[in-house]
């Protein structure tokens with residue numbers, strides 16, 4: 579029987595199970611005495627987009643490299659669509675594509691030549707032109723790889739990871755260095771591939787990206803997965819329970835800030851550039867806060883909780899737990 583994995587809540591409150599694309603149990607990665615990944619269980623259902631987030635050095639790349647088969651874990655068991663990624667490199671190359679953080683390609687080669695070279699590795703490759711188009715590189719087709727910008731090279735490595743028509747792709751910080759338009763192009767291209775059945779595992783430091791793309795997200799801190807769920811589940815469980823309001827033009831609102839601080843523990847006042855971030859944890863103070871805004875003629879806007887809040891709450895909590 580194929581391994582199954584819970585893939586999320588159904589509208590009736592139960593959970594659905596689908597074929598597991600990845601099952602990783604008890605994965606540990608040690609570098610000498612350093613434990614970079616500590617007895618982690620991680621699973622991904624086929625057809626999902628799953629994100630790994632966490633601070634620098636948390637262990638995201640180490641865990642992903644083990645799942646990709648590029649690194650042998652110190653302990654644990656990993657299967658990718660039933661394949662042992664370290665032992666069966668040939669099967670792994672057939673089913674999985676990998677976009678690496680620092681990809682080095684022959685520098686004098688042109689983009690289209692490199693795509694043709696990669697396509698030659700596979701029996702039934704994807705159409706490189708279609709991929710270049712999908713990820714906004716058609717105009718760079720005849721450019722030497724060395725003449726591409728960092729963001730264009732990043733997109734090229736994504737195209738190359740998809741040329742073998744993988745069933746699952748691993749993307750490590752995929753849009754780092756991309757401008758906002760290129761980022762949207764990449765996200766939309768990936769969504770389309772996902773709709774065609776591609777399973778995607780990505781690590782990211784961009785919470786907006788995770789919110790836009792991911793069906794499920796795992797948060798990794800100091801080598802352990804500390805939370806997993808959909809974006810909505812994580813926000814409901816871990817984002818600040820109160821209300822957040824942003825006040826513009828902090829420079830002219832010193833007195834307002836002092837008055838808010840005097841309200842005590844139920845209100846947290848945080849300077850944020852030329853804005854003031856006001857978190858109302860005690861709802862009974864809401865009217866007094868509003869009255870102060872009116873009194874000081876402050877321009878304010880409420881913001882909804884996001885993955886940023888989840889990230890900050892969990893990394894703070896687990897950094898403190900670890901102390």
Ligand SMILES: Nc1ncnc2c1ncn2[C@@H]1O[C@H](COP(=O)(O)OP(=O)(O)OP(=O)(O)O)[C@@H](O)[C@H]1O
Pocket residue numbers: 609612614632633634635636637638639640641
């Ligand atoms: N080859 C290595 N030798 C020794 N230590 C390593 C090696 N690779 C990673 N580490 C250490 O293991 C820990 C986890 O690193 P890893 O690269 O997996 O983290 P990450 O979450 O991907 O970080 P980032 O967000 O910065 O990419 C870090 O403390 C790092 O210094």
